[in-house]
Amino acid sequence: MMRSLGAGVLLVTCSASPVWGQPWQVFDMVTAGLPSNTVRAIAFGPDGDTWVGTDWGLCRYDGSTWVLYQEGTSGLPENDIRALAFDPQGRLWIGLFSQGLVVKDGEDWHQYMPGTSPMPSEQVHNIVFDPVGNGWVCTTNGLARTDLDEWRIYNNTDTSYAGLMLPGVNIKDIVVREDGLACIGTLNAGFVYLTDTAVLVYNSFQNQLPDNTALGVAVDSDGDRWTACPYGGLVRFSGPYNNGLFFQFVTEFTGIPSNSLSDIVIDAADRKIIATQNAGLTILAADNNTWTTYNTGNSGLPDNDLICVELAPDGAIWTGTSEGGVARFDPVAAMDDDRLLPTPQVFPNPFDQDVTVHWSVHDRMFWSLNDASGRSLDQGFHLTGDPFHLSLGHLQPGVYTLSLTAGGGNSSMRLIRVPVGRN
Secondary structure, eight states: OOEEEOOOOOOEEEEOOOOTTSSEEEEOTTTTOOSOSOEEEEEEOTTSOEEEEETTEEEEEOSSEEEEEOBTTBSOSOSOEEEEEEOTTSOEEEEESSSOEEEEETTEEEEEOBTTBSOOOSOEEEEEEOTTSOEEEEETTEEEEESSSSEEEEOSSTTSGGGOOOSOSOEEEEEEOTTOOEEEEESSSOEEEEOSSOEEEEOTTTSOOSOSOOSEEEEOTTOOEEEEOSSSOEEEEESOTTTOEEEEEOTTTSSOSOSOEEEEEEOTTOOEEEEESSSOEEEEOTTSSOEEEEOTTTSSOSOSOEEEEEEOTTSOEEEEESSSOEEEEOHHHHHHTTOSOOOOEEESSSBSSEEEEEOOOOSOEEEEEEOTTSOEEEEEEEOSSSOEEEEOTTSOSEEEEEEEEETTEEEEEEEEEOOTTOO
């Protein structure tokens, strides 16, 4: 059922002194000795260590020293790491590009592959554990739920577990709510709900879903489901799963900086923390209206193309990038350093003439106004933290985006112009 591999051998160690008092830290091939600057997976061990999966090896960070595990010098059968997760027993589950699933249990490594185990595919996209401790393995050929003894395989054929057929087998992500509802993001097959007795599919053909691919899935404190899409922006599913509504957040109508997203997590304050493919890290506040974006131009983020994002037990945000290694962002340090910027306020909104902007950032501030298509209409600078006025009565009624940028970050918000006398 499984293949046992050799015990792990530490190949390379590189010390990187932690500087937890600063908002941003970047670990890459130069600063930390990572084997690659492409980081696709991040996990946090029960002992406090951080594990990072790259396309050229697995790395462990204890807060001061990085240790590298690679094919040939450890129990890894290949170097291209796609997913990482710790199970309730403290074992590290490793999803690979072409060598299936490997479970690291102390110094022992065990491999699960099609043909020698029930694993449905050699390629793993993600690994998630549900509230009762089952592992869900998202692959290119179906979804596996397993504790490594019992396996349930879900696919799009009549062999699917309990006859529960999925609309497609290329599974990108999953989250399982406390009530057991499995919320599944697929590649090109829509967004799927799976229960013990039913499968419900949302897609562009039946429900006008804006994107049939969901690369990241998360659930907020109200039980609402959120998906990060590569083309359709951010989608929120609200209300009962079987007859609720969905709402789309796109650059044309909201302050989200990009419609190309790659991952999402939601913290205890109900902030939606989103990795974009071209605009850095963006955070949607619990009010679901206020955006704060960090990119290479206004923060210590090394790359605007983000692949994954994870929340550490200490509240830090870690994100894996396409070419810049892995970055750690500490919101508490940012707040202490005046870099986690306060939420701007605009009055009135909706407006019919002028607006007043309150943003208590004591720094040189750049503002820009875009229309619904993203076209820049006006821009300028403001040099103090005092309120300032914008004369917008010349605009046509419609939806606009006001973006504010200062040294530590930026915020964007939606403005609505109504006809004169309607406000």
